[in-house]
Amino acid sequence: MSDLDITNLKEEIAKSLAEVRTKEELEALQIKYLGRKGVLATLTQGLSTLPVEERPSRGRQINALKQSIINLFNEKLQSFKPQEKKVISFVDIGLPATKQELGRLHPLTQLIREICIIFSRLGFVVVEGPEIETEENNFTGLNIPLEHPSRDAFDTFYLKEQKLLLRSHTSPVQIRVMKARRPPLAVVVPGRVYRPDALDAAHSFMFHQIEGFMVDKNIKFSDLKGVLEVFARAVFGKDIKMRFRPHYFPFTEPSAEVDISCIICKGKGCSVCGRKGWLEILGSGMIHPHVFKYVGIDAEKYMGFAFGMGVERIAMLKYGIDDIRLFFENDLRFLRQF
Amino acid sequence: MKVTYNWLKDFVDIKIPAAVLAKKLTMAGLEVVSLEEKAGDWVFEIEITSNRPDWLSVMGIAREVAAITNSRLKIKNEILKIKSQITKSPTKLEIKVESKEDCPLYTARIIKDVQVKASPDWMRQRLELVGIRPVNNIVDITNYVLLETGEPLHAFDLDKLMQEDGLQIFIRRARPNEKIITIDAKERILDKDILVIADSRRPIAVAGLMGGKDTEVTEDTKNILLEAAKFSPPLIRKARQKLGVNTESSYRFERDVDIGIVDFASQRAQRLIQEETGAPEVLFKSQPKTIPLKKTKAIRLRTKKISAVLGFEIPFTKTKKILQDLGLKVKTKGKDLNVFIPSFRRDLNKEIDLIEEICRIHGYDFISSTRPSTIAQDIERSxxxxxxxxxxxxxxxxxxxxxxxxxxxxxxxxxxxxxxxxxxxxxxxxxxxxxxxxxxxxxxxxxxxxxxxxxxxxxxxxxxxxxxxxxxxxxxxxxxxxxxxxxxxxxxxxxxxxxxxxxxxxxxxxxxxxxxxxxxxxxxxxxxxxxxxxxxxxxxxxxxxxxxxxxxxxxxxxxxxxxxxxxxxxxxxxxxxxxINLSRHFHGLPLYPEVRRDISLMVDINLGVKELRDAIIQSGRPYIKDVRVIDFYTGAHIPKGFKGLTFSCIYQSAERTLEDSEVNSVHQNILQSLEKNFGCQIR
The missing domain is CATH 3.30.930.10 (Bira Bifunctional Protein; Domain 2)
Structure with a gap:
């Protein structure tokens, strides 16, 4: 028997094994090759016929062949053994999730942060001011004479001692900043303000405002419109329309109230916008020369714009909240919605 | 302020529907908060800003309507035409104004033989449409003229003022604790901050606020004294606040009435009274010889400044036309304008005010959107x-x-x-x-x-x-x-x-x-x-x-x-x-492993963990790096008055791997110190 015969034999067996379908067929094949009178046994017996010097090497060859054939049979046999069952532990994904406690910012703080970030990107810096103010900063400096009907829009809480008051708007910070720093200026001022309005769904004696102003040599009314457009789109969405409407504020001239197209009805007119299609969101204008004069800025050299908005109002519009008192009740079921 | 479409039409030709007019008014700064069709007319409710007292009248709004609709203001002379001439004083009437500052102008007309009755339907309807309750023809006419011209009027029953030797009217500050019962039947206690109209005996009206009850016009009134005046706005404001009454009159006086309209209004009322109550025979008028009209202001308006402020150009001719449409006189001065301000526009004081007017009438919708160049400012953590x-x-x-x-x-x-x-x-x-x-x-x-x-x-x-x-x-x-x-x-x-x-x-x-x-x-x-x-x-x-x-x-x-x-x-x-210190400094990660040894001990329940921990650190030097409490217990396995604690001690060196013997020796120190100093029982 030559080496070639051995290789062929191996291939022949592999071929037959591949065709085996049942255990019985396998057993028959096993007898044929590995049985007492099988092919391998015959080969082994044939050794004695060889010359003595060839026997050891031929014997090794046959043994190796036998081993590899046994392996092939074992492999095949393995495939007939029933698969052992794996135990799988299923997770019921319907069980409640294990969560970390999530802390949330108050919706007003979220909005204040959002608005301040928008203006920061436009180059404004955030400045805060005190809530206890003087009449000068809250009124006189802003061109609001103390005994004048224009003051009626700014009903004010006074402190019992001295002639101090709780600021009725964030505009006094304009005075503080313009007195302390020279132009160019671009500043936003968030903060609490106070007015003696009895509490109801639409009124609160405490609320938040964000004031903004920019002063430089060539600031124009049209710049105000451009900046506020960027703001309105960032807060209310790209498709929002914005308009300026003439109004009167003692500290700006010209002044404008700013409306956006109603976010509920898209300008068609609904109950939220009072069928007007527009929602007022803020007041603005060019800083009045009297204000510049008060803080010692040359109104011939510098111009500036200012605007102010009520944060609660914007939040109510943006989130569809119909009662301002909810902001201050701090019901967790309310806070968790934002 | 409420005004009706037809009433406005008395003064200006309007060719656009009410709804369109409402939008135009809103966009001109007269925010129409409601528009209602009623009794064949349209009622506009307009929010008037505090700087525009001239808009607190039908004529004032009509002037604005003319400007924004490119129409013409028509004030027909006949509304003022008086039937009979003013005669010489039949009675001795003297008006004494204590202070010109408190009362820059006081006029009075005596109208005799009026017939007090209900007003004609057309007047009652107009008043009702704008929310005024009709009373009688005299009172209604004063209210009607107030709404029409913005000048508050008051009619007194003349016979209740007259004395045998004639009539003296004083415009003076009230005396301390002086009292008056006003037409709302309330007794009001006055003081020196309140201006009153008085005869020689008592106050007959709180100036600018409300008349007195006992001199009001009633059905029995035969002769009236018609007052038209101008009072100091801050004074009226103070009185209004002190007495807590807000009337159509005080609202207008507080915002300042146009001195130029005072006599006009008085004459207009006289004309209506004549028309409505027959022909009163005797008329008398008293007013200062010269009306102290303020000198007309002139404001220089630089064309360049307009575009500098607004950011866009408005043609020169357009600028001029807008100002003229608003009733201002304009003179061209080279490229600029000199603008003369009439008495009804006391709000216009500076160039910037005129720029706003031009922009407002031109239309805020025309304002372009531009972006200012960014300003680089210092930033500090605030x-x-x-x-x-x-x-x-x-x-x-x-x-x-x-x-x-x-x-x-x-x-x-x-x-x-x-x-x-x-x-x-x-x-x-x-x-x-x-x-x-x-x-x-x-x-x-x-x-x-x-x-x-x-x-x-x-x-x-x-x-x-x-x-x-x-x-x-x-x-x-x-x-x-x-x-x-x-x-x-x-x-x-x-x-x-x-x-x-x-x-x-x-x-x-x-x-x-x-x-x-x-x-x-x-x-x-x-x-x-x-x-x-x-x-x-x-x-x-x-x-x-x-x-x-x-x-x-x-x-x-x-x-x-x-x-x-x-x-x-x-x-x-x-x-x-x-x-607060937000600076951070990186510490190199440890090169050598840490060794951990736990200590479980039992100690007096009142002994503080902080003290024990401090002691461990103290006696664990130099190798101890950290000590953590990893367990704490009281109860079942611990005698009363004691608590169980487990500390985990972390040993580490920055120079080498610590030998067991080194750690053991330090750890032993700690245990001894805990036993000795705190009586801890190590478990």
Whole structure:
């Protein structure tokens, strides 16, 4: 028997094994090759016929062949053994999730942060001011004479001692900043303000405002419109329309109230916008020369714009909240919605 | 201010429907807040800004309508035409104005033989449409003319003023405690800040506000004295505030009436009275020889300035036309204009006011949108930024932010066992909101009570807000409140974690760690709000900057909180800011392994963990790197009066791997010291 015969034999067996379908067929094949009178046994017996010097090497060859054939049979046999069952532990994904406690910012703080970030990107810096103010900063400096009907829009809480008051708007910070720093200026001022309005769904004696102003040599009314457009789109969405409407504020001239197209009805007119299609969101204008004069800025050299908005109002519009008192009740079921 | 479409049409040709006009008015600054069709007419309700008293009249609004609709203002002469001539004074009438400043102009007409009856239907209807209740023809005419011209008028029953030797009218300050019963039948006590119209005996009207009851026009009135005047606005304002009455008259006088319209209005009323009550025979007019018209102001308007302010050009001819349409006289001066301001536009004082007028009539919709060039300013970390940093650290620990009112009641403070002196408001809305809070704790407790009431199991909240202290100090404070049980369903089943003071401590430790504050500590203290043994002051560098504790049950009971423990802390952020250190320095990662040895011991229950830990560190030198408490227990396996503690000691060297023998020797030192100095039983 030559080496070639051995290789062929191996291939022949592999071929037959591949065709085996049942255990019985396998057993028959096993007898044929590995049985007492099988092919391998015959080969082994044939050794004695060889010359003595060839026997050891031929014997090794046959043994190796036998081993590899046994392996092939074992492999095949393995495939007939029933698969052992794996135990799988299923997770019921319907069980409640294990969560970390999530802390949330108050919706007003979220909005204040959002608005301040928008203006920061436009180059404004955030400045805060005190809530206890003087009449000068809250009124006189802003061109609001103390005994004048224009003051009626700014009903004010006074402190019992001295002639101090709780600021009725964030505009006094304009005075503080313009007195302390020279132009160019671009500043936003968030903060609490106070007015003696009895509490109801639409009124609160405490609320938040964000004031903004920019002063430089060539600031124009049209710049105000451009900046506020960027703001309105960032807060209310790209498709929002914005308009300026003439109004009167003692500290700006010209002044404008700013409306956006109603976010509920898209300008068609609904109950939220009072069928007007527009929602007022803020007041603005060019800083009045009297204000510049008060803080010692040359109104011939510098111009500036200012605007102010009520944060609660914007939040109510943006989130569809119909009662301002909810902001201050701090019901967790309310806070968790934002 | 209410005005009707047809009434406006008396003064201006309007060719556009009411709804279109309403939009135009709104966009010109006369915000139409409602438009209603009523009785064949349209009623506009317009919000008039305080700078435009001239718009508090039909004629004033008509002037605006003319300007924005490119139409012509028509004031027909016939509305003033008086039938019979003014005769010489039949009676001796003297008008004495005490101060020209209080009353720059006072005119009076005597109209005799009037017939007081109901007004004609057309007048009654117009008045009713704009919300004025008709009374009788004389009163209605004064109201009608007030609405039409903006000049308030008042009619007195002449015979109730006349005395045998004639009539003297005084315009003077009231005397202390002088009284008058006004037409609303209320007795009003006057003082020297209130201007009155008086005869020689008594006040007959509170100037600019309301007439007296006993001189009012009634059905029996035969002769009247018709007043048309101008009073000092601040004086009327003060009287209005003092007496608490706001009338159509005071509203206009307070905003200042046009001195140029006073006599016009008086004449217009006379004409209507003549028309409506027959032909009164005797008329008399009294007014100063010259009406003190203010000198016409001229304002220089630079064409260049207009585009510099607005950011866009408006043609010169258009500019001129707008100003003329508004009733201003304009003279061209080279490229610029000189604009002359009539008496009805007292609001126009500066060039910028004219620029606004031009922009307003031209249309705000034409304002283009431009972007200013960015201004590069210094940026420094502000309190605003730090507060957000602190908020973020607290949020990451699962706390919810709340915002509560800065104004609270004195009672609420007392309910919390606090009696700090607070800043009081001079004019509080109510007792509930009368002080500026000197602490945030009562507000947070209120929020906790509210949420417990709405069945929240776990309340973890904080607020950052100003706290106010006498005399007028305001500082940012942080308050944190914890209450309830954290329930988690994990693979190990339901797990409950009750909130405790140590949770508050944990929140603070993480806050301080993130803010780079190391040298902090807690000392036991006593406090009127917190339970005995559960109140601690929070110190940084041995300075007290806050406190924390468990609320006393009796205080909780006052808030209707039962079977709950509430933990609160308050921290003075204004004192904290300067101590914040956000710089970071990298320490190389350890090159050599750490060795861990645990110590379980039993110790007197009153012995503080901090003392033990300090002692371990002290005797663990030089290799000890950290000591952590990894277990704490009392109960079943521990005798009474003792507690079990397990410390984990971490040994490490920066130079080499420590030998077991080195660690053992140091660890042995620690054990000995604990036994010797604290009587610990090592287990």
């Amino acid at each position: 309190v605003f930024d730090l507060n957000f940093l602190i908020r973020d650290i607290l949020l990451s620990q699962g706390l919810n932010e709340v915002i509560t009112y800065s104004l609270i009641s004195q009672d609420l403070l007392k309910k919390c066992g606090l009696d700090e002196t607070a800043i009081f408001l001079a004019n509080p809305l109510s007792k509930e909101v009368e002080i500026l809070r000197p602490t945030l704790i009562p507000s947070l407790l209120t929020v906790i009570a509210h949420n417990l009431n709405h069945r929240q199991d776990l309340i973890q909240i904080f607020e950052i807000a100003k706290r106010f202290k006498v005399p007028q100090k305001e500082e940012y404070f942080l308050a944190v409140g914890l209450c309830g049980i954290k329930v988690r369903l994990t693979s190990a089943g339901r797990q409950e974690e009750k909130m405790s003071l140590l949770h508050l401590k944990g929140i603070l430790e993480i806050l301080f760690e993130r803010l780079g504050i190391r040298d902090f500590g807690f000392t036991a203290t006593s406090h009127s709000t917190f339970c005995e043994g559960r109140a601690f002051s929070i110190n940084i560098e041995d300075k007290k900057i806050g406190m924390m504790g468990e609320m006393k049950p009796e205080i909780l009971a006052a808030f209707d909180i039962k079977n709950q423990e509430v933990f609160l802390l308050e921290l003075n952020l204004s004192s904290l800011y300067p101590l």
